[in-house]
Amino acid sequence: MSFKSLGLSEPLLKAISKKGYETPSPIQAKAIPPVLEGKDVLASAQTGTGKTAGFTLPMLHLLSKNPIQKHRPIRALVLTPTRELAAQVHANVKEYSEFLNIRSTVIFGGVNQKPQVARIRQGIDILVATPGRLIDLESQGVLSLKRVEIFVLDEADRMLDMGFLRDIERVMKLIPNKRQNLMFSATFSKDIKKLAYSILDNPVHVEATPENTAVEIIDQKVHRVAKGKKTGLIIKLISEGNWKQVLVFTRTKHGANRLTKKMISAGITAAAIHGNKSQGARTKALAGFKRGTVRVLVATDIAARGLDIPLLPHVINFEIPNISEDYVHRIGRTGRAGASGQAISLVSADEISYLRGIEKLIGMKIDVEIIEGFEPDPNASTEPIKPGQNRNRGRGGQRNKTSNSRNSGGGNKNANHNRNKNRNRRRNNENRN
Structure with missing residues (x-):
């Protein structure tokens, strides 16, 4: 199957070819045709499957077929949970619309709104936004959503995790009842299904490779270790392995800061990204990581959501997540595009129950290794740690x-x-x- 066979316009095919893509990914092949037909789509797809192009390509095709040159009202709205994902989606829109007369912009919090306002007032066809900044600017009268034809809710599961349900409901009241809706989510809980039923009209359900098969190509390993020895072990692994690009996950922002400082003290260039970091600091850290001037990027789950890091060789769970699906999101950042990837989890006694839940989800036992000098504490409690206020x-x-x-x-x-x-x-x- 080719992109041309999907029915996309020549300018889009030209942009796709320029990016070096020849055949659509499974989620693109399944999602693009019903979107082009004007149908609502409910898609099950996680980061790394090519799902962003699965909605940006047909969205651009539909908008360019019926252009509105004068005043350019916002005709397509893409709502995302995080700044990084919003920026990534907008970059995707810009690349694929290179040969089209389509204007777009992105808005999110954490930065000065004036440049964003200026771009909106010039007239745009597509707006990519996070909920908070979108509602702020709408309430200020900077933008109107009354002409939206296509509404995309990206990573809906993370939207609910972050407490954006009320904002989503408010946005729904600002856009026309008659519109095309596209909703993407990696998981489908009862709350997600309830949200989908309230937004979508007789949707076509498309699904990419199931989550548990996506992890089978990744070399996964568990290091059982005493809780107090995790920092020493992760420094040993990175230093002795001479790993140059490692994405490390912690549960909390403070944990990310502490680990980053200890890495730097050990002579490993590292940077942390989380909500307490300014957008400029996060962008700088990610750029350094991609260039190789920063060896280790320490991140929380939400801050790392949507990060586009091609050919990432190593992911380390300094603390494994208490939500099993988050494990799949984390390790899915390595082993992409046929490249090899390794995912290592440092598991202390109080995380054993979380490990069992992960193994049940992915349908396989993960190999366990104990490194001499970093053995687990035989007397430590196996009572699960409570997420408590740090996570909530x-x-x-x-x-x-x-x-x-x-x-x-x-x-x-x-x-x-x-x-x-x-x-x-x-x-x-x-x-x-």
Whole structure:
């Protein structure tokens, strides 16, 4: 199968060829035809499957067939959970629209809004956005969503994890009832299905390679280790292996900072990315990692969501996630495009139950190795660690209070105060992890 056989226009085929792609990925082959037919689509696909092109290509095709030159209202809206993913999706749109008369831009929190406002006021066809900044600018009267024809909800599962349900519901009220809807999610919980039913109209359900087969090509290993010896072990592995590009996952922002400092003290160039880092710092860290000037990138799950790092050789779970699906997202960043990849998990006694849950999900036992000098503590409790406030705080803990205060009255002064307070909370939510 070729991209041409899918029915895409010549300008798009030219852009695809320029990027060096010849055949569509499974999710692209399944998603593009029904989108071109104008149908709603519910897609099961995770990062790394080519799902972004699965909706950007047909979206561009449909918009370019019926251009609106004057004033250029926003005709397509792509909603993403994180700044990094928003930037990646917009880069995808820009690349594929190179030979089309289509304008697009991206907006997200954590940066000055003035340049974003300026681009919107010039007129755009496609807007890629995170929920907080989108609602902020709409409430300021900077943009209108009344002409949206295509609505894309990307990584819907992570949207709910981060507490964006209320914002999604608010956005739905701002866009026309008659529209085409595309929804992508790596997992389908009851909440995701409920959301899908409220947004989509008789959708076509498409699915990429099931999650458990995606991990079979990756060399996975578990190192059982005492909790207090994890830092020493990870430094040993990276140093003695002379690994040049390693993505490391921690559960918390503070944990990422601590580990990064210890790596640097051990002579390993490292940088952390999480919600407490400015967008500039995150962009700089990622650029250094891709160039090779930074050997280790330490990240939390949400901050790393949507990161596009081709041919990544090593992923290390300094702490394994308590949500099994997150493990699949993490290790799926290596072993892409037929390249070899290795995923190592450092597992202490209190994480054993999480490991069992992961093995059940992926349908296989992961090889275990114990390194001399870093043995697990035989007396340590196997009681699972509790995510507690560290994790919940990073997933949108105060959303209900926020949404209640959005509509509170009390005169212009109180309204402005509430609006500013809510805006700050939305920004904080986007900046978390």
